Amino acid sequence: MDIGTYAAASLGIVQLRKLEIQNNNLANVNTVGFKRQVLVTSPENFDDTFAKQLQGKDPYAPGDQDRVSTVNEVSTHTDFSMGAIKSTGNPLDVALRNPNDFFVVNTPQGRTYTRAGNFSLDGTGTIVTQDGMQVMGDGGPIVAQGAGVNITSDGTVRAGGFVVGRLQVVRFPETKGLQPTEGARFKIVSGPQPAPVDGYMEPRALEMSNVSAVTGMIDLITTNRAFDAYTKAAQTIDSLNQAAITQVGRRQ
Amino acid sequence: MIRALYSAATGMQAQETNLDVISNNLANVNTTGFKKGRADFQDLMYQAVMEPGAPTSQMTINPTGIQIGLGVKTASVQKLFTQGDLSSTNNQLDVAIEGDGFFQITRPDGTLAYTRTGSFRLDQNGQMTTADGFMLAPGITVPPDALGITIGQDGTVSVKQPNNAVPQQLGQLLAVRFPNNGGLRATGQGLYEETQASGAPVTGIFSQQGFGRLNQGFLESSNVSVVEQVVNMITAQRAYEASSKGITTADEMLTSAINLKR
Secondary structure (H helix, E strand, C coil): HHHHHHEEEEEHHHHHHHHHHHHEEEECCCCCCCCCCEECHHHHHHHHHHHHHHHHCCCCCCCCCCHHHHHCCCCECCCCCCCCCECCCCCCCCECCCCCEEEEEEEEEEEEEEECEEEEEEEEEEEECCCCCCCCCCCCEEHHHCCCECCCCCCCEEEEEEEEECCCCEEEECCEEEEEEEEHHHHCCCCCCEEECCEEEECCCEEEECCCCCHHHHHHHHHHHHHHHHHHHHHHHHHHHHHHHHHHCCCC | HHHHHHHHHHHHHHHHHHHHHHHHHHCCCCCCCCCCCEEEEEEEEEEEEEEECEEECCCCEEEEEEEEEEEEEEEEEEECCCCCCEEECCCCCEEEEECCEEEEECCCCCCEECCCCCEECCCCCCEEEECCCEEEEECCCCCCCCCEEEEECCCCCEEEEECCCEEEEEECCCCEEEEEEEEEEEECCCCEECCCCCCCCCCCCCCCCEEEEEEEEEECCCCHHHHHHHHHHHHHHHHHHHHHHHHHHHHHHHHHHHCCCC
């Protein structure tokens, strides 16, 4: 088969994957602390390889090793830009001010990190996430028993007028090693452990999703039209092949 | 591809729940003691199409892998127990709690419930009840010849009786609070039930040890802000539309793919 058919098909498949990711983003446009996912493709290398093949050169020739290795390579990447800060007036809501800071949450799968500050209390007064995972303080989980739980801008938790703990905040100098898990939480897959820092947060406010409906729509249109273009390319190649099969060599 | 359809559909479902909660809040904008609800969303699990660190050649690995999220779910719908505005009614049986705490009520089946709606009435026996006729626990009975009822900041109920210069103390409104107010189960009629998530009730006296202060002649308004809810309604609607466009796009792309074969 013509190499162009495969090129068009693989580019089309990338667009389908893009759509999956964009729809997940759109579904989470109202999820507190959600971070947008983007599909990273490497089109230059892709084109280079095919260009070489078309020119009759060996794309796998020594010296081009790392370039060839990235052909077709796509990966998801998390956009850690800040979402809008929304004031809620709820004393258990906090929004982190520094984009590299995270709260620490204990889950059955281990330690995770989140920027979703929509906390709650469980039946014992322990500060937990909305799905009941314990939020870590400087000295372990924080038990806030007593009337009038309040969190100040440095993360100090007061209950009944007494200081009962302080929310642990860690800073990642580099967020590349973080992978998304459910609940707007992230786990470390590579890179150094984060350093504890003095938290600086906005009390009674939440950091909303950093997905924008406008860019989400534009992404959808781009993906849709790109897919159309690749299917059109595949159809064009197909009709060329058809012409070749039916017309070339026909007796006049 | 079907993943794209499903994750967009979860987005639409989540926004439907969001609108349910917002509509209930708006419907109760004038309900005494009503506490607004809030739907909290979480992203669902991620499916690893390519694990992070998968080798891309002998020399190189994929730094982040490919992780595809599967949409969104409603993590919780919680009641936010922020203070509502106090409005003056000049009714001697209206009591508003300023701060933390609940009144304890006995329901007709004998179980206890808790409320912040302090618009009390007297029944035919002089018992203080809620608007639905549920009695306070412990009950307070007002004698028929009472001239005026006084409810103090600490919940002490006393009456003035004819031929007696000294006010007669009838009892005290019990103050109750929970480790986690948000975990209470709302049962309607302004009542809440204890759950495992709310923790066991802690009783005390109003105006003491962190309990709120009582204000006679006032009612606590709903803590729903119309502006806030309408803004939330707009974002919910737009989010719903955005997810529906995601479904349309997935459908169009599937159609294009199918039309490849002529």
